[in-house]
Amino acid sequence: MLKAAPGRLLILFLGVGALLTACTPAVEVAPAKDSADPACAPMMIALPDALADAPLRETSSQATAAWGNPSVVVLRCGVTPPPRTTTDTCVGVNGVDWVMKQKGDTWTLTTYGRQPATEILFSEKNVASSTILPQLAASVSKIPQTYKCVGPAETLPTGSSTGSSTNN
Numbered sequence: 001m002l003k004a005a006p007g008r009l010l011i012l013f014l015g016v017g018a019l020l021t022a023c024t025p026a027v028e029v030a031p032a033k034d035s036a037d038p039a040c041a042p043m044m045i046a047l048p049d050a051l052a053d054a055p056l057r058e059t060s061s062q063a064t065a066a067w068g069n070p071s072v073v074v075l076r077c078g079v080t081p082p083p084r085t086t087t088d089t090c091v092g093v094n095g096v097d098w099v100m101k102q103k104g105d106t107w108t109l110t111t112y113g114r115q116p117a118t119e120i121l122f123s124e125k126n127v128a129s130s131t132i133l134p135q136l137a138a139s140v141s142k143i144p145q146t147y148k149c150v151g152p153a154e155t156l157p158t159g160s161s162t163g164s165s166t167n168n
Contacts, residue, residue, distance in 0.1 A: 024058075024069060026057070026058040026060045027057050027058070027059045027060065027066035027071050028059075029060055029061050029064040029066060029074055029076065030061060030076075031061035031062055031063065031064060031076070032063065032064075032078035032079040032116075032119070033079070033080060034078035034080075034116045035061065035062045035063035035064070035076070035077060035078035036062060036078070037063075037077070037078050037116045039115070039116055039143050040063040040077035040078055040116060040118075040143070041063075042142040042143075043077060043118065043139050043140060043143055044063055044065070046138065046139040047065050047075070047136075047139045048135055048136070048139065050067065051067040051068075051073050051127075051135050051136070052067070052072065052073070052127040052128070052131045052132050052135070054067040054068030054069075054072050054073065054127070055069070057069060057071065063077040063078050064076050064077070072122060072123070072127045073120055073121070073122045073127060073132055074120065074121045074122070075118060075119070075136075076118070076119045077116060077118045078116045078117075079110060079116070079117045079118065079119040080117065081110070081111070081112070081113075081114065081115055081116070081117035082099040082110050082112055082117070084147060086112075088100060088101055090149030091149075092148065092149065093133040093134060094133070094137035094138075095141055095145075096111060096133070096136070096140045096141060096145075097111065097112040097113055097145070097148050098110065098111060098112060099112045099149070100129075105123045105124070105125055106121060106122070106123055107121070107122055107123070107124060107129065108120070108121050109129065109133070111140055112147075112148070112149050113145045113146050113147040113148050113149070114140070114143045114144065114145050114146070115143070115146065116143065118140055118143065120132070120136070
């Protein structure tokens with residue numbers, strides 16, 4: 001029987017561990033225009049390690065995240081915020097407002113009233129918005145909200161009691 005020195009076993013285990021982690025490459029995600037905005041950092045640090053039971057993965061760009069292998073949710077901080085007056089559907093989940101757009105099977109949800117804005121992309125074939133939006137709320141809330149949606153084509157400045165689609 002061969003005897004291995006403890007140091008050699010440690011090196012062997014570290015080498016095998018490095019090979020196993022090398023099997024999962026970083027997810028290629030294009031950075032948003034304002035991904036270097038310092039306001040993204042607190043949110044990025046607070047992102048959950050798993051989303052809808054999909055593990056967080058390494059990504060190729062600053063202020064981005066992806067969950068699942070293959071990715072079921074992709075997040076980018078620093079995207080252009082939706083305009084204050086929009087005809088797109090706006091929903092609030094756990095204190096975070098999102099503007100929703102669907103193209104084919106893919107949904108794009110962008111935070112509303114937060115600068116910089118955060119965008120998530122996903123397919124409801126793989127994951128439900130009713131699962132992921134509550135899980136992201138605490139993290140996304142790290143970027144302050146300056147105005148909120150009250151319905152399609154309507155905005156309401158924070159602290160106001162009334163609003164209409166003509167607000168600036």
